Amino acid sequence: MEFKDLKLVAPLLKALxxxxxxxxxxxxxQAIPIALANKDLLACAQTGTGKTAAFxxxxxxxxxxxxxxxxxxxxxxxxxxxxxxxxxxxxxxxxKSYGIxxxxxxxxxxxxxxxxxxxxxxxxxxxILIATPxxxxxxxxxxxxxxxxxxxxVLDEADRMLDMGFINDVRKILARxxxxxxxxxFSATMPPDIIHLSQSIxxxxxxxxxxxxxxxxxxxxxxxxxxxxxxxxxxxxHLLKNSSIDSALVFTETKFGADKxxxxxxxxxxxxQAIHGDKTQAERQKALxxxxxxxxxxxxxxxxxxxxxxxxSLPYVINFELPNIPETYVHRIGRTGRAGVxxxxxxxxxxxxxxxxRDIHKLIAKPIPVIKDHPFRMEQLDVSTQPQAMMxxxxxxxxxxxxxxxx
Numbered sequence: 436m437e438f439k440d441l442k443l444v445a446p447l448l449k450a451l452x453x454x455x456x457x458x459x460x461x462x463x464x465q466a467i468p469i470a471l472a473n474k475d476l477l478a479c480a481q482t483g484t485g486k487t488a489a490f491x492x493x494x495x496x497x498x499x500x501x502x503x504x505x506x507x508x509x510x511x512x513x514x515x516x517x518x519x520x521x522x523x524x525x526x527x528x529x530x531k532s533y534g535i536x537x538x539x540x541x542x543x544x545x546x547x548x549x550x551x552x553x554x555x556x557x558x559x560x561x562x563i564l565i566a567t568p569x570x571x572x573x574x575x576x577x578x579x580x581x582x583x584x585x586x587x588x589v590l591d592e593a594d595r596m597l598d599m600g601f602i603n604d605v606r607k608i609l610a611r612x613x614x615x616x617x618x619x620x621f622s623a624t625m626p627p628d629i630i631h632l633s634q635s636i637x638x639x640x641x642x643x644x645x646x647x648x649x650x651x652x653x654x655x656x657x658x659x660x661x662x663x664x665x666x667x668x669x670x671x672x673h674l675l676k677n678s679s680i681d682s683a684l685v686f687t688e689t690k691f692g693a694d695k696x697x698x699x700x701x702x703x704x705x706x707x708q709a710i711h712g713d714k715t716q717a718e719r720q721k722a723l724x725x726x727x728x729x730x731x732x733x734x735x736x737x738x739x740x741x742x743x744x745x746x747x748s749l750p751y752v753i754n755f756e757l758p759n760i761p762e763t764y765v766h767r768i769g770r771t772g773r774a775g776v777x778x779x780x781x782x783x784x785x786x787x788x789x790x791x792x793r794d795i796h797k798l799i800a801k802p803i804p805v806i807k808d809h810p811f812r813m814e815q816l817d818v819s820t821q822p823q824a825m826m827x828x829x830x831x832x833x834x835x836x837x838x839x840x841x842x
Contacts, residue, residue, distance in 0.1 A: 442471065588618045710735070
């Protein structure tokens with residue numbers, strides 16, 4: 436199948452051709468016709484499956500056709516809700532590149548920066564608005580944004596929004612939207628809270644499940660190293676200096692840990708930067724751009740960035756610390772092995788993390804090979820590498836562990 440078989444309009448096909456998009460991914464093949472038919476959609480799809488284009492292309496086409504039919508109003512007609520600033524920026528870039536020949540205007544609004552420039556652009560008229568919940572509500576309350584003319588709503592990374600505590604903001608936004616609208620609902624996992632939310636806002640939706648819930652991509656080669664907590668930093672430096680790793684995204688659990696690890700790697704003359712919640716938006720975007728442009732070799736991130744980072748052909752993801760929530764493991768390693776390109780996920784596991792590793796085994800239902808040949812080897816923990824029965828899904832927002840504000 437080719438994109439032209441999806442009955443996309445010429446301006447979109449021209450943009451896709453210029454970006455060397457050849458064949459639609461599975462989610463694009465299934466979601467685009469549903470969205471173009473103005474139906475509601477419930478899609479369960481992991482990151483890296485091409486879901487941004489799966490909703491961006493039909494949204495652009497519907498608005499392009501509406502504009503060409505004589506509707507030239509400057510009201511915002513499509514709203515895309517995202518959980519993080521990084522993801523909002525990424526989605527905005529996608530809309531701009533896909534819609535370059537449509538004449539449609541799009542804008543991302545998010546917190547962490549002055550609202551001045553965002554408001555200025557809003558006042559000029561925006562067809563498509565990409566927003567994080569908090570900043571959107573702020574601008575709505577100040578009457579810079581009206582949601583009364585929204586025809587299409589997209590919830591991107593819905594499970595992440597709930598995990599980050601945005602459920603009340605999302606409900607407030609939903610209450611301000613027209614009852615008659617199209618809703619496209621995307622989530623990487625389907626815990627009970629997400630299912631309940633989707634049932635409350637979708638109208639007879641078509642359902643798509645691209646991969647089994649909470650599984651890891653087959654293109655990601657996974658490994659685990661058993662290592663004492665005190666030796667993790669030395670092991671990471673050893674791998675970065677003595678292996679083929681030339682570019683790696685490293686995850687830590689806390690902001691303090693990210694900064695401390697960043698300083699240690701710099702002392703070893705490794706080009707590295709860190710991004711987390713205490714960094715300004717400008718600092719975070721600069722670090723991300725430096726990593727994408729290969730000005731640095733290592734980017735250290737907390738889970739605030741686990742779904743907001745989109746880097747072509749990222750070869751390595753390293754879990755310096757295992758996440759408290761096993762679903763987060765899936766999202767972290769989903770930064771590599773994207774769009775059919777292979778990648779490797781390396782995890783460090785200390786004695787105090789053995790239960791976290793066991794939970795991950797239960798969730799992904801597949802063994803993670805143990806690498807024993809390294810200079811900081813710890814006696815293997817009593818953790819089965821064989822997958823066990825899948826555990827019942829629980830709301831991520833109710834799982835024990837660090838809160839988002841600590842990351």
